[in-house]
Amino acid sequence: MSSWQTDPLLVVEHLTMRFGGLVAVNNLSFSVGRTDITALIGPNGAGKTTVFNCVTGFYKPTEGRLALARQGIAAAPDVEHLTGTGARHGKSNSGNIYLLERMPGHEIADKARVARTFQNIRLFTGMTVLENLLVAQHNALMKASGYTVLGVLGIGGYKAKEKAAVAKAISWLDKIGLLDRADDPAGDLPYGDQRRLEIARAMCTDPILLCLDEPAAGLNPRESLELNALLRSIRNDHNTAVLLIEHDMSVVMEISDHVVVLDYGTKIADGTPQEIRNDPRVIAAYLGVEDEEVEEVEAEIDMAEKAS
Amino acid sequence: MQIQASKPVAAEPVSGGFDIMAAVKDAGFAALVTLGLSFPILAFRTQEDISNHLIVVPRWSWPITAAILVFVGRFAAILFRSRPRATRAPTLPKAPSASATFLIRYASWFGVAALIAFPMVMVAALGAGGSLKWINNYGIQILIYVMLGWGLNIVVGLSGLLDLGYVAFYAVGAYSYALLSTTFGLSFWICLPLAGLLAAFWGIILGFPVLRLRGDYLAIVTLAFGEIIRLVLINWTDLTNGYAGISSIPRATFFGVPFTDDDDGFAHLFGMDYSPIQRTIFLFYLILALALLTNAVTLRLRRLPVGRAWEALREDEIACRSLGINTTNTKLTAFALGAMFGGFAGSFFAVRQGFVSPESFTFIESATILAIVVLGGMGSQIGVALAAVLMIGGTEILRELDFLKAVFGRDFDPVQYRMLIFGAGMVLMMILKPRGIISTRTPSIFYKEQKAISGSLVKEGHG
Ligand SMILES: Nc1ncnc2c1ncn2[C@@H]1O[C@H](COP(=O)(O)OP(=O)(O)O)[C@@H](O)[C@H]1O
Ligand SMILES: [Mg+2]
Numbered sequence: 001m002s003s004w005q006t007d008p009l010l011v012v013e014h015l016t017m018r019f020g021g022l023v024a025v026n027n028l029s030f031s032v033g034r035t036d037i038t039a040l041i042g043p044n045g046a047g048k049t050t051v052f053n054c055v056t057g058f059y060k061p062t063e064g065r066l067a068l069a070r071q072g073i074a075a076a077p078d079v080e081h082l083t084g085t086g087a088r089h090g091k092s093n094s095g096n097i098y099l100l101e102r103m104p105g106h107e108i109a110d111k112a113r114v115a116r117t118f119q120n121i122r123l124f125t126g127m128t129v130l131e132n133l134l135v136a137q138h139n140a141l142m143k144a145s146g147y148t149v150l151g152v153l154g155i156g157g158y159k160a161k162e163k164a165a166v167a168k169a170i171s172w173l174d175k176i177g178l179l180d181r182a183d184d185p186a187g188d189l190p191y192g193d194q195r196r197l198e199i200a201r202a203m204c205t206d207p208i209l210l211c212l213d214e215p216a217a218g219l220n221p222r223e224s225l226e227l228n229a230l231l232r233s234i235r236n237d238h239n240t241a242v243l244l245i246e247h248d249m250s251v252v253m254e255i256s257d258h259v260v261v262l263d264y265g266t267k268i269a270d271g272t273p274q275e276i277r278n279d280p281r282v283i284a285a286y287l288g289v290e291d292e293e294v295e296e297v298e299a300e301i302d303m304a305e306k307a308s
Numbered sequence: 309m310q311i312q313a314s315k316p317v318a319a320e321p322v323s324g325g326f327d328i329m330a331a332v333k334d335a336g337f338a339a340l341v342t343l344g345l346s347f348p349i350l351a352f353r354t355q356e357d358i359s360n361h362l363i364v365v366p367r368w369s370w371p372i373t374a375a376i377l378v379f380v381g382r383f384a385a386i387l388f389r390s391r392p393r394a395t396r397a398p399t400l401p402k403a404p405s406a407s408a409t410f411l412i413r414y415a416s417w418f419g420v421a422a423l424i425a426f427p428m429v430m431v432a433a434l435g436a437g438g439s440l441k442w443i444n445n446y447g448i449q450i451l452i453y454v455m456l457g458w459g460l461n462i463v464v465g466l467s468g469l470l471d472l473g474y475v476a477f478y479a480v481g482a483y484s485y486a487l488l489s490t491t492f493g494l495s496f497w498i499c500l501p502l503a504g505l506l507a508a509f510w511g512i513i514l515g516f517p518v519l520r521l522r523g524d525y526l527a528i529v530t531l532a533f534g535e536i537i538r539l540v541l542i543n544w545t546d547l548t549n550g551y552a553g554i555s556s557i558p559r560a561t562f563f564g565v566p567f568t569d570d571d572d573g574f575a576h577l578f579g580m581d582y583s584p585i586q587r588t589i590f591l592f593y594l595i596l597a598l599a600l601l602t603n604a605v606t607l608r609l610r611r612l613p614v615g616r617a618w619e620a621l622r623e624d625e626i627a628c629r630s631l632g633i634n635t636t637n638t639k640l641t642a643f644a645l646g647a648m649f650g651g652f653a654g655s656f657f658a659v660r661q662g663f664v665s666p667e668s669f670t671f672i673e674s675a676t677i678l679a680i681v682v683l684g685g686m687g688s689q690i691g692v693a694l695a696a697v698l699m700i701g702g703t704e705i706l707r708e709l710d711f712l713k714a715v716f717g718r719d720f721d722p723v724q725y726r727m728l729i730f731g732a733g734m735v736l737m738m739i740l741k742p743r744g745i746i747s748t749r750t751p752s753i754f755y756k757e758q759k760a761i762s763g764s765l766v767k768e769g770h771g
Binding site: 107108122126127145151182 | 627629754755757
């Protein structure tokens with residue numbers, strides 16, 4: 001049995017998202033394992049980003065339940081009970097359960113601790129790299145500054161808390177190799193560095209689940225390798241589950257423990273990378289796209305197979 | 309980064325090869341356009357004849373003069389531009405060094421010291437009568453707008469929310485003081501915080517419905533809000549006395565000691581000769597203190613999480629939400645705090661004038677304050693202060709230019725050309741310094757070295 005079956009962090013059930021007549025996500029169910037790197041793949045327009053937007057509260061799903069159990073395995077009756085109460089989140093014997101479909105975006109990040117990055121990088125370009133990482137620690141620092149009141153008056157231990165926040169930011173900058181750019185505006189960084197900074201910024205919110213929308217897009221092979229190492233370290237050293245959307249098959253096959261394949265908003269496969277690679281429906285889905293892309297994908301899968 | 313100045317201008321002939329025919333053609337075309345545009349505006353003048361009928365008087369010389377002026381100007385511009393440009397060295401973008409930053413910091417303290425000395429120096433130099441104009445019309449007037457600009461800077465400059473109705477909070481503050489002091493006899497020092505709170509309250513009231521709006525929509529709704537407040541002040545005659553306004557508002561006292569010529573007046577108490585300038589000097593220090601308080605609080609807020617969240621909101625609201633920032637609350641705090649400082653300024657206005665009426669709170673005030681903030685640039689406090697000096701001081705200076713009468717004739721009144729000059733100034737500013745006087749952003753915190761951030765990376769906000 002695998003982690004996503006025995007110890008799911010997030011359970012998505014019957015998720016449907018319609019935009020007018022267009023069904024972007026259709027009755028999708030899958031789980032994200034607490035100790036897994038889960039990959040969500042599929043051709044362009046398959047609905048992957050829409051799933052992310054539903055998980056992180058940017059869209060309100062048309063239908064479906066997204067239950068996140070922060071501490072332990074959520075018993076099905078507990079989830080049912082919580083759903084019945086109409087509350088957004090609640091305590092159960094196995095820790096807090098959060099029903100993400102009911103929560104607004106900022107609460108999902110703050111309370112349920114789900115962080116994300118964007119397909120088109122969304123850094124605060126006019127702020128420095130360090131400032132970007134401090135904004136990510138907003139809620140903790142806000143509390144430390146007595147919701148601004150004490151901070152303005154200069155009372156309380158805000159200075160010490162800010163120092164700790166800077167130290168945390170600096171340790172992340174060290175990890176992603178951007179320490180010497182700490183005081184530069186984020187918009188001045190090269191593309192690959194911006195991608196890593198966005199991941200570090202998301203990590204500064206202390207997430208339990210990190211959602212990455214095409215983190216390897218536009219990276220060169222060396223940067224891609226560094227990214228793999230970074231994602232592994234996030235999973236191993238920071239106890240953060242990773243859910244990522246990725247087009248680069250070599251990355252997917254290399255680092256993921258669990259792959260979910262979407263096509264036209266419907267799940268067509270769900271399993272370990274080995275199972276996915278040989279799934280005829282997945283190959284067909286990629287076949288359905290464009291001839292060159294299929295060859296590319298097949299070649300990549302071959303290469304990944306040889307490498308492993 | 310691209311260096312603009314060294315860009316070769318391909319279309320224009322290089323040194324010596326000045327094409328006179330092309331220049332004449334270009335200038336002629338511009339003159340023709342001018343003629344076409346100015347014809348309906350300048351060529352006729354409406355006048356009332358003896359029997360009060362409107363008659364149209366043609367004055368052809370006006371559009372023709374305009375066309376000739378444009379022709380000459382355009383021709384000169386082409387001539388000037390066609391000269392070789394090698395002398396203009398490429399200017400590298402300058403980032404202020406550590407010593408420059410120190411100088412700027414030092415300069416602002418120097419500025420504060422100069423402001424504190426200003427009334428004394430003026431009185432010493434020009435006497436009580438001569439200095440009144442400088443302390444009142446320049447000093448106090450400019451400082452009111454500096455304070456208003458700093459207040460609005462929180463909303464527009466830092467949070468990137470375009471507010472076209474800021475004057476509403478100024479009005480709320482002014483009427484709060486006027487009503488509280490005339491009805492309940494409360495003193496200025498009690499009314500001041502109350503006025504601030506009331507304005508902040510209205511800031512939140514305005515904030516709630518407009519939070520979902522962005523850009524143009526936000527601008528229109530805030531504009532409407534400013535008008536609604538003004539119309540309420542005009543029409544709620546029972547409370548506000550309508551157009552007539554509220555007069556005989558208690559004047560400023562020195563913590564209870566009135567500025568009068570009595571035995572218990574300020575002058576007697578401190579063993580000085582009575583002079584009306586004493587009240588003006590007190591008002592100057594009062595608004596200076598209020599403005600400096602606004603500045604100190606804003607600078608502090610900028611380094612606190614809430615200030616960083618404001619700026620992050622201006623940069624990217626969606627990213628803010630993904631980081632768990634409650635954007636609704638963050639916007640509301642910006643609206644409320646900006647409004648509060650507007651309310652403080654409003655109370656000061658009322659205590660200074662002793663009279664308030666809706667006429668003081670028209671849209672043009674909002675526009676002026678917004679222009680100061682935009683002209684200042686990048687949410688910079690110093691930029692706003694400089695812009696206020698330029699805009700408000702500039703208006704006052706126009707009154708001083710009497711020598712122009714010698715040039716343009718006795719009827720010429722430079723004050724009448726105020727708006728024209730401002731318009732031209734703004735256009736020039738947008739061309740030369742589109743991001744305002746201060747076109748770099750100073751980070752709120754640094755690790756090793758404070759570096760200024762180029763304006764091209766800083767967003768202006770979406771609303
Ligand atoms: N806000 C929206 N409004 C309307 N249609 C949308 C919206 N967001 C996504 N879609 C549509 O949903 C489908 C899936 O899009 P998306 O989730 O971005 O695909 P992917 O990320 O897999 O490439 C596309 O057809 C897209 O046009
Ligand atoms: Mg996508």
